[in-house]
Amino acid sequence: MNTKNYILFLLFISLIFTGCKKTDWRENYREQSKAPFGTYIIHNEITSLYNGNEKVYLKKNISDFFNEIYYDNDAGYANYICIKSSANKLDKRSINKLLKFVFAGNDAFISLNHFSENLKKSLNISTDNLDKNTYALQELKNLKGSLYLKNDQFKDSVFKFERNIRRHYFSKFDSLTTIVLGTQKINHEKQPNFIKVYHGKGAIYLHTQPIVFTNYYLLNKKGTYASNIFSYLPDRTILWDPQVKSRKNSTDKNKKSVFKFFNKHTSLKWSLYIAFWGLLLFILFNARRKQRVVPTIEKLKNSTSDFTHTIANLYLKEENHKNLVTKKITYFLEKVRTKYLINTNNLNSVFIEKLASKSGNKLSTTRYLINTIIAVNKKSNCTQDELMRLNTLIENFFENN
Template sequence: MSCNKTNWQENFKEKEKSPFGNYIVYNEAKNLFKTEEVTLLKENFYDYLFHNYSERGDFGTYVCIKNSAYKLTDSGIDNLLEFVKNGNDAFIALNYFNEDLKEKLGFTTNNLDKKANSVAALRDLKGEFYLENDHFTKEVYEFDRNIRRNYFLEYKENSTIVLGVTKIDGEKVPNFIKIYHGKGAFYLHTNPVVFTNYNMLNGKEDYAENVLSYVPNNTLLWDPHIKSSKFENKKNDNTSVFKFFLEHKTLTWFLFVSLAGTLLFMLFNARRKQRPIPIKDPLKNTTVAFTQTIANLYLKEQDHKNLIDKKIAFFLEKVRTKYLIDTGNLNTIFMEKLAAKSGNDSQKTKYLINTIIALNKKPECSEEELIGLYKMIENFFNK
C-alpha cells in the first residue's frame, strides 16, 4: 500500500525516472553519442544561439527528444537551420514535427495513431524497426508498447538518406532519415519513445545505441525544451509601431489628430454626389462555385471517410478505363499488371493498393490519411 503508483504517461523529461522519461538516455549521452561534453540548455535554444553562437562550423550537435518541439518558434527554426547549414548537426526525435520545419526541409509525415493518446490505447501499440546499414540489416528490433505508426511520407530524395524503417501493414516505410542541409545534416526520427527509460532496459537499448551511433562525435547541445524565448518576445514587443508613438507626447497627439481627421473625412464623403449607374453583369458560369460549395460542405462536415471512399472509387474507375484492368480483385496479379501498364515502380504501386485496401476496411479516417492517399494517387498518375 505504501508503494507509489507507476507513471506511464509519456513525459520525455531528463530528470524523470518513470518508464517514459529521458533520465537514462541523457545521463548516458556521453557513452551513447561517444562525445566528451554534453551541455544541458538552461534557456531557449534561440536565446542560447544569440548569446553564444559565432557561426563556427564545429560548434556542436543539437539534440531534442520530445513529444513535440512546440517551443521552437519560426524564428528559432530559422536559427536552427542556419546553425546546421554552417556545418553543425541536429538529432531530433519527435512524435509531431513543426509544420514550418517540415516545409523548409521538404518532408511530410503520417501518423496513423494520432488519436491514440491514453495510456490504455498506447499500451497496445507494438512495432518492428530495422536499420538500413549493412551491419544491421539482419537485426529486427521489436518494441511491445507505445509505438505509434508514425513515418515519413514524402521527402527530397536528392538530399535525403533513409537510415531506418518500420513495418506497417506488411510494408517497410521510413521512420529514421538523414537530411543534408548546407554543410551539416538533420537526423530525424518519428518514434522518440524508443529512447525513453522503458526501452533503454531489458536488452532493448541496442536499437537506441545503434541509431545514435550515426550522429557525429561533437559537443552536444541537449535541449530539455523547458523555456520559451525571452529575447524573441522582447524583440517582438519593441517592434510595435503604436507603442513607439505612445511613448512620445508629440507623436501621440499627431496620432490622435490624424485618426480624427480620417474619421471626419470619411463622415463627410460617405455619400456620393451622384448615384452610380448599376452595372448588369452577364450570366456567369457557376460550375466552379458549385464545386466549391460542395467542397466546403465536406470540409465543414469533416467526413474524411466519405471523401476517401469517393477518391478510391474514382481511382479504380480511372484504372479500368485507362489501363483496361479489372478491379474486382485487388490481389498481387492486379498490382503487377497495374505497375507494368502504368510504368510506375512495382513497390510503390503495391504500397498504394495496400493503403487503399486498409482504408476501405476502416470505419473512420483522419485528415492526414486523406491527404496521404490524395498525394499517392496524384504521384501515381503523374508518372
C-alpha cells in the same frame, strides 16, 4: 479539537494520500524523470556514446542560446539533440536559427511524435501518423512495432518493441537532399521512420519514435537500437534541448503553469489540496481578531530611472543604433580597464586570453564577444538586431563573473 490534535490530524491525512505511489506510464520525456517513459538514463549516459564530449543542457530557447554563442570553425562544431513528444518551443524563428546552425557544419537530431507544420515546411517533408488520435494508456500499450536500419551492418537486424509504438512515418521528402536510414513495418510494408536531411555543410536527422530512447526500453535490453541511431552523429559537443523555455519576446500563449506540474503527480496534487483546505480551516477557526489596516506608504519615485528611459527613447526614435553601439563598446572597454586592469588599446588574441582568464569566462565566449565588438565597430551603420545582440553578449559576460 486543540491545535496539537489538529496538526496531527492533517499529517495523518497527508500520509494517506501521498504515500500511495503508482507507476506513471504517461509519456513525459523529462530528463529528470525516472518513470518508465522519462529520459533520465539517455540524458545521463549520452556523453559515453561520444567519447566523453561535453554536454550542454540548454536552460534557454535555442534561438536565445545562439545569440550568445554560435558553434562554427572558431568555437567548435556540435550536435543538437531534442527527444520529446512535440517540440512546441521550436517556433518559426527558432527553426531558422537551428537551420543556420546546421548549414554552418553542425548536426541536429530530432525525434518527435508530432512534427510542427513550421518544421515540416522548412525541411520540405510530410508525415503520416495513423495513431495520432490514440491517447489512452491501454490503447498505447497494445501498439507494437518492428524497426529496421538500412545500414549494411544492421540490415539483417530486426528491432522489436512491444508497446507505445505508433504507426508514424515520413510520407514525403526531397530525394535529392534526403536519404532513408531506417524503416518501420506498417501494414506489412516498410515505411521510412528515420531520415537524414542534408542542409549546407551539416545534416538534420529526423526520427518518429522518441519512445525507444526512454528508460523503459533502455532498461529492458533494447538499448542497442538507440546506440545504433546515435552512432550516425559524429563525436562532438552535445547541445541537449529539454524544451523548457520559450524564446524571449515570444507571443506563445501556451506557457506552462506551475500548477500543471502538481497535477502531473498525484501525491503532489493531494498535498496541495490538503494544504489549501488546512489553511482555509485554520483561518476560519482563528479569524476572531481583526487588525486595523496599515496604510501603504508609497516609495519615492526614482526620477533618475525616468530620465534614463527618456534619453534612451530619444535614441530609439532617431534610430541612431550606431551611436548606441559606440556607447556600449566605450562602456564595456572602460569597465574592463577599471575592473580587470587590462590595456584595451589592442584587442588582439593576447588581450582576449587575459580577459577570459581574469573574468572567469570561457575563451570561446570571450573571443566571440570581442570579434563581435570589432565587427560592429567597423560598420558605419548598425541595425537594431545588432545592437540588441551586442547588449545581450555584454550583459551575459559580466553576469558570469
